[in-house]
Amino acid sequence: MQDNPFETSRDLRGRSLLMVGILTAVVTAVTFFIFFKYSRDSPFPKALSSLFLFGFFFLFNFRGFSRAGLSYRRLFGTFPTWRTLGRCALWVVPLVISAIASIYVLYLPLSFVFPEFVELWHLEDSTPMIWRRGDNYILANAVNYLTIVLVAPVIEEFFVRGILLTRWTVKWDMTRAILASSIVFGLLHTNVIGGFCFACVMAIFYIRTKSLFVPIFLHILNNLTAWIMEYLTMDLDTPASYQTIAEFQESWWIGLIALVISIPCVILFCRYYLPMTDWRVPYLTEPPNSENNANLYD
Numbered sequence: 001m002q003d004n005p006f007e008t009s010r011d012l013r014g015r016s017l018l019m020v021g022i023l024t025a026v027v028t029a030v031t032f033f034i035f036f037k038y039s040r041d042s043p044f045p046k047a048l049s050s051l052f053l054f055g056f057f058f059l060f061n062f063r064g065f066s067r068a069g070l071s072y073r074r075l076f077g078t079f080p081t082w083r084t085l086g087r088c089a090l091w092v093v094p095l096v097i098s099a100i101a102s103i104y105v106l107y108l109p110l111s112f113v114f115p116e117f118v119e120l121w122h123l124e125d126s127t128p129m130i131w132r133r134g135d136n137y138i139l140a141n142a143v144n145y146l147t148i149v150l151v152a153p154v155i156e157e158f159f160v161r162g163i164l165l166t167r168w169t170v171k172w173d174m175t176r177a178i179l180a181s182s183i184v185f186g187l188l189h190t191n192v193i194g195g196f197c198f199a200c201v202m203a204i205f206y207i208r209t210k211s212l213f214v215p216i217f218l219h220i221l222n223n224l225t226a227w228i229m230e231y232l233t234m235d236l237d238t239p240a241s242y243q244t245i246a247e248f249q250e251s252w253w254i255g256l257i258a259l260v261i262s263i264p265c266v267i268l269f270c271r272y273y274l275p276m277t278d279w280r281v282p283y284l285t286e287p288p289n290s291e292n293n294a295n296l297y298d
Contacts, residue, residue: 005069006170006283042135043128047144054147054155065163075162077211077282085217088205092221094265095198096229101262102194104255107248115245122190123243129230149227153219160185160199161206161215166281174279178203198222204273210282 066072103122111118129144131137160181168177178200186196202215278285 004170004283006167042137043131043140044134044136044143047140047147051143051147051151054151057155057159061159071283074283075158075166076213077209079213080209080211084209085214088209088214088218089221091201091265091269092218092225094262094269095201095218095222096225097258098197098262098265099191099194099226101255101258102197103191104252105259106191106193108252108255111245111249118248119245123245123248129227145227149220149223153216153223156185156188157202157206157212157216157219161202162212165203165206166283169281169284174207174281177281201269204277207279207281208273208277210278210285212282 107118107122129148130141131144134140164181164184165177168180171177172180182196182199182203185199186192186194189195202219205214205218206212
């Protein structure tokens with residue numbers, strides 16, 4: 001087995017790029033098949049196609065990464081203390097608020113210049129988290145919950161933080177690796193700015209704690225919070241409380257409040273977590289259970 005496949009092998013990089021095209025084709029084919037079998041108005045195919053995407057990704061890559069010599073234990077690190085998880089969990093609410101702020105920072109100016117684009121990409125193209133009607137809508141909600149709250153956080157953190165961040169740190173340096181992997185994560189979400197900022201925070205938590213369990217845990221809490229907010233405050237048939245460009249523009253004050261709250265949170269996060277951090281990815285440091293890394297969990 002190779003000591004460090006990120007330094008001595010191209011298998012990880014090549015497989016990571018190849019899987020994008022293959023999985024896109026497979027998921028597209030499966031989705032079309034389901035759409036032919038079920039009504040296009042049914043939410044079930046939409047929910048199932050997302051689950052297929054992550055499922056095929058896992059099946060396609062797991063064995064290949066193992067053959068490349070990847071140590072999953074070394075990549076994930078040790079499970080942190082509950083105290084560490086509790087302290088990190090306090091940042092979930094600021095992360096959700098900053099995500100709301102980033103939606104307005106990105107789409108509000110664009111809504112005045114390119115209203116058709118915002119309406120198509122932000123208002124109409126977004127898939128609801130929860131449905132209230134449609135064929136098999138209860139089953140669709142169950143599948144969607146499983147995908148959004150549990151499956152997606154694990155797979156995304158494994159690929160973006162575990163694989164991409166580590167590989168690009170070896171290829172370039174830590175700063176460019178964090179930025180590049182966060183850009184990839186942001187482009188995978190309609191809220192590009194929010195996704196980018198969230199990815200940067202998860203990368204810092206991964207590097208700081210030397211444990212992939214921490215960003216996975218926070219990602220799950222973040223998506224669960226978004227799910228609960230969708231259920232409590234939004235119409236269950238739409239992805240947001242606004243359905244038109246005019247309604248979105250009139251809600252500008254929500255974005256302003258979220259932005260005002262987010263700014264001091266960002267400053268506090270940078271002051272607390274950036275200093276005294278061992279800026280090396282876990283795979284390239286000592287074993288995560290070593291005594292020298294024990295103080296990084298607090």
